[in-house]
Amino acid sequence: MWLSTEASTIMGGLFVSVQTAGTPPKASKKKPRPAGTLYRGNEGMWSWVFHRITGVAIFFFLLVHVLDTALVRVSPEAYDAVIGTYQTPIMGLGEVGLVGAIVFHAFNGLRIILVDFWSKGTRYQKLMFWIVIGLWVITMLAFVPRHLTNVFSH
């Protein structure tokens, strides 16, 4: 399905990129579109979208995290009460999300740095995106079972 050009401006073109991923339809009767999608809908765009979302999420976590850690200056009881909520099953699942975000942002951040500074970086940027995904999956497969065991059995 093709969205109208009006709809494509929603969310700065992010929305429509999903629809335009891949090759354009053969005999489109719709308005002509910009030739070629150099970037939109491809690995480069998704790595940027996820990098941005995870960066914002980590930033807001960190604001709260510095405040909860500051309770060690208030009293041991206050700190233990708040850190105790980090050990509940619901927060345990939240920590899985947080670690997932950090691990993606970190690995993809290294990929961005390689694209910028390594002479062959741009040539391998797509491959490196899939390496980032692969390393993310491996890290999460190692972390999640262990973390959930800690959360649900202590």
Added chain:
Amino acid sequence: MTTTEIAAPRSPRTRGNGTNWEKWGWLYMRVSGVVLVVLIFGHLFVNLWQGTGVSAINFAFVAGKWADPFWKWWDVTMLWLALIHGGNGMRTIVNDYARGRTTRGILKIAILAAVALLIILGTLVVFTFDPCLGNPSSDALIQMCAAK
């Protein structure tokens, strides 16, 4: 795939000859990023992976770590690098999406204020921390607190 022609930028690449702050910000994001990978992965390894992970964290756990200047400096470095990196990243995002001058101004001042306040608070917390507030957990701590 059809070839895509990218038009040349309409404005000249240099503006005046003052310090190019955007360039230094760009570089900072990369340099701090590399260091943060080590600091944050180390932080998560010790606090979430080792032993019984989150369920082992309490006041005594923090007291045990901050009895060692190594972890104090680790945490403070992480605090400064991460907040400035995150704040600068948020600034980029505000520049991308916020339209009016006033909205942008307010959002960027809010980011700056949050980052500055939390850096000051976090640094003070680490260096004024008093491990003897609670029930000292290790022998070393008990001795140290008794000596005070």
